[in-house]
Amino acid sequence: SSDEETEEYLFKIVIIGDSAVGKSNLLSRYARNEFNMHSKATIGVEFQTQSMEIDGKEVKAQIWDTAGQERFRAVTSAYYRGAVGALIVYDITRRTTFDSVGRWLDELNTHSDTTVAKMLVGNKYDLDDIRAVSIEEGKNVAEKHGLFFMETSAKDSTNVKKAFEIIIHEIYRNI
Numbered sequence: 001s002s003d004e005e006t007e008e009y010l011f012k013i014v015i016i017g018d019s020a021v022g023k024s025n026l027l028s029r030y031a032r033n034e035f036n037m038h039s040k041a042t043i044g045v046e047f048q049t050q051s052m053e054i055d056g057k058e059v060k061a062q063i064w065d066t067a068g069q070e071r072f073r074a075v076t077s078a079y080y081r082g083a084v085g086a087l088i089v090y091d092i093t094r095r096t097t098f099d100s101v102g103r104w105l106d107e108l109n110t111h112s113d114t115t116v117a118k119m120l121v122g123n124k125y126d127l128d129d130i131r132a133v134s135i136e137e138g139k140n141v142a143e144k145h146g147l148f149f150m151e152t153s154a155k156d157s158t159n160v161k162k163a164f165e166i167i168i169h170e171i172y173r174n175i
């Protein structure tokens, strides 16, 4: 029926991870095809909405960026509320950001239900030469927690679109 044809979905996806791993740039690369060498100074939650079509249906992904909240250890429960997907991001050149992944997963699990589609993202793949975390280590942690896994570069665009599309398709598959 025409009702089905006009069906629309809105999926809230949150991006979490330590400061400066590239969360804002992953979002700006995906939503606006932009990259910024200098971190933003603004503080406050922001989101961008990106539309795509799956099975002839309009799917809107509302993707949230902490916009610096994590620096003050104050990512609020409002940030997680209603999320159906999450990207947990670390920087492949900084091991401490990888060590934090478990803590971010705990926080996510505290504030959302277990059906949230999750992807572990090792960002800054363009800096492969100075990586501090191997692909295998990333894969192992993802496998252990049942997460999708991908290495990306917001700088040169590697796998950014793919990462978001995989998570959006997974959310769609779950509904």
Ligand code: GDP
Binding pocket: 017, 018, 019, 020, 021, 022, 023, 024, 025, 026, 036, 037, 038, 039, 040, 068, 123, 124, 125, 126, 127, 152, 153, 154, 155, 156
């Ligand atoms: P956030 O604090 O997690 O949102 O991180 P930002 O997106 O603000 O990025 C932090 C810094 O890392 C900035 O200087 C970015 O230019 C840089 N950055 C982000 N993504 C990449 C990437 O894929 N490769 C490289 N080389 N630098 C990146």
